[in-house]
Amino acid sequence: MVKRSLQASEVGIQQAKKAFAYKGWTQENLAFEVNLKTRQPIWRFFSGRPVERHIFIEICSVLSLNWREITANSPKEFSQSKELGTAEFLDIDALVQLVRSQRFDKIQNQCGTLQLLDVSRPVRIDDIYIDVNILEEIASFQWLEFADLQKFTSKEFDRFGLGEVSQTQIAGMTAVETYSKLRVLGKPGAGKTTFLEHLAIECNRGKFAANRVPIFVTLRDFADETRVAGEFHLLNYICKEFLTCGISDPSVLETLLLSGRVLLLLDGLDEVLQQQSIGVVNEIRKLSEKYQKNMFVVTCRTAAKALNLRRFTDVEIAPFSQDQIVAFAQKWFTALTKTNVQDKQEQAVEFTRQLDLPENFQFRRLAVTPLFLHLACWVFHQQNKFPTQKAVFYKQCLDLLLNKWDETKGIERDEVYEGFLLPQKLKLLSQVASATFEQGNYFFEQHIVERYISDYISDLPNASTEPEELQLDSEGVLQAIELQHGLLAERVRGIFSFSSLTFQEYLTARQIVANHNLQALEQPLERLVSHITEPRWREIFLLTVAMLRSADFLVQLMKQQVDALVAQDPYLQKFLTWASQKSLAAPLQPAAIRAFYQALARTPHLTQHFTLACILDPDFSQVRKNH
Template structure:
């Protein structure tokens, strides 16, 4: 397996895994005949003069005392283990260039081994010759092993007590499947013996513990200014740095820039030095103290810094928004996917998230308010929801119709519908009661995931005839059903039949649906409308996820949002 794409959620351990591979390879424990090279893709993407990946790798080897001829031999002989970290952290404007560089380099030096990491669903990438794997969540045994090793130097029964408490607290146990969050849980438990109920509180208390212990761990030269900062001031400083860099799309930043951010903060503190040179020296001392004493900021390359994990940058960004009550600016970013975690964390921080939810809802509605065709589509979604003889919340039913009619994936309609009405998924007859345009997803199912989606669609299809009361409808649909070969007898034969006849068959079914149930319309949205609907679609999902997170929202606001979700703008 020469090419591997490692996907994972934030904090799953993707970067740690690559570093582990590099160390194991260097120690001849894994791929001992190869030479490991770790590359942070965002750093490569933002290198001055935008060098080709080959040139960049040559320079990295040169810095380590390897000649260009030796580097060429390593690559030509397939002896390189090239570890490419953080594709999702590359800026949007650099993305196409970096993708092309990776494709060209991996094709030219295809005999080498490549491992590439990326957050799950960060962007839609296609690497034809890469095998995709996902970093799995910790299972119960792995959690217990991790906890045991964490507390092995402590009291003998502390790990057992941790596991007992973890099993009794389901939401926290779900967090513990993530290695980074489990680390924070261990820090929190070790310090206070209890678990906080929400994620933002977890980050807050764990980081507060780290910050409080900074000055007791090590002594750093020129740390006097830093030692005067209270824990809150330290958090304020990191929050300001995080917000400034995250807002600018900077996951990696130059040392002189972050020192300027620090100087801008500490110059306003009591007894701060006013001399620019002295202030700059103090800023450097503060930066080095932060790096040495807790590692929330780390030097990735010479004079290049970042937060040690993107999750910390997201947390401190959310904290800055919370402290400054800058909810309007956050709400304006409701369509920017990389702000998702910041929204969820901020919602958990504010005392009352009602205002944030309302701002998000207003901005989401504005996205499509000026497009008549989309408004017509939303009116149709509402009409279909109102005509469905089911006892579920209207917003959940609208989410269903929106998804299957626009072509969204089932994860969306299940997530949005189930979050709005937990009964939605418990009754398997619901999908049948909601008309049959889900059956039209059969064509997509064959293209995307034949076995998985086909089974579901055919199960629905076998029962659809009974949901129509008029004899003419039943007759027409039975005729269409009779045309289908039995996929249980030969799925490959069915697949081949569908390739030849599927389009005509679908159009016949669509015509019956439109005439008798007003479903199955081909809306023919242009590319701009499709992108707009996709943004609208994802923003509503984010809004519902925020509503269902551990945040406080008044019942009136919650009901108002639910009542108007996925409705045309009046």
């Protein structure tokens, strides 16, 4: 039988002390990480005394050590020569614990670390993971009229369909415990894989589904092996995975499945190539129906919801709340920066403070997704502030979604729009963004966006002239953009929008700048200036100014437009005349005095200064009232 306690060797103690010193913790800190009430087991561990088996393994896991290398006498039952079978086990609980122990290192190595974008070293999942929330009602499954969505303002747009308006959220763990067959949907970078890996680690440690054996399968790896083998057989694939842990008897897995003692985690259904997806879905269906007592969790991008899994409950990962953003920032700056603990905490606090400033509202829009929140933390860490050149950050986010994100994960996609390079993808999306934003539409019906895509495709070399073929091509391109990049999203059935209003604004500005630079014409900027009194165009103006080679001409057009508007308004003329007269009577520079009175008139909420101005000049109150 399995030994109930383990103790560290002298060499193992030295390795453990070195890893412990690197963490910079006290024994109380380590006890907390291992979920112990006292530090006595920690003291016994470092003293070379026997420690309960599961505690010993957990201490080594937290210290990123291989427990077999630390143990004084590695248990014989884990030798590679011994075959694990079921005949010697009458107690299923004993079998579960033995299989979990034998596969412990496998799960830790498979799921215990993350490779974050632009970070040179792996990060322990415990150091960065934030508990996710789940939406049980998926907005894109709903039916709504287009007219119902047109009433949303830009701020309401950011909340619509993201669970912040009326949908109830539940904890991710609660959803897994509630539904034995669960499909977790989410947009690119929403944290689906990380959530699944966290489930595997927690189950591995006995903190979640302690009576089950966690099995983590990357579905694209399963599909790739199937492509070589020529047949889909998920059970055989898992048996081979068990074999790498020294479990060669297939009856072990069969016994666990029949007893309902498996937590099967299947990651990335959307990452399977289209020609293999039906076979993979059928294998998941057969396994989940044959062994119904087990727990099944599958992850998939929201846009791939057409890959239907019968009798599975669909839920969607909710965007980060303010509390989750704060918690993530604290963990991020603690885990990924090399400054001292106090500086890390101070930088995390400063990050969240600046993120809530009005001038950083566009960063806040994107930071509800773990992927972009990580990028925001990384950018902020470089200079302890957010960049003033927001367009550069937005371009990085778009490049990531359009190309780099799949590359970093090694995902091969079906190239529906083969031959589209990154500039062409940006050009197409810019045209869609500009046309819809110009019309005042944050939401647009599917046939509208397909028409824009069709117009773009028809201008390409060797494009089909058949309307039906163009229609099919535009449908395929729209599906690819939604699934592969997540930049266009179906908010409710048949109605799309950009995944973030920030992307629609950036791409609209990009289209204006591109038209101006390529054609060397004034019309694009003149059309932009015609919107100078519309608040929703404010960010477009700021982005355009930042992206132009020279903004002198645009600023001149803006000045001319403002002058023309002022000239047509008798009330403004009267106010400016009054301000000019006040400046002539003062000993200071006239321009400064005019600016003072105009500023007070624009900011009456500054009551202290406004009241003082009225005391010094009773006429000011009357003029402000008239204007």
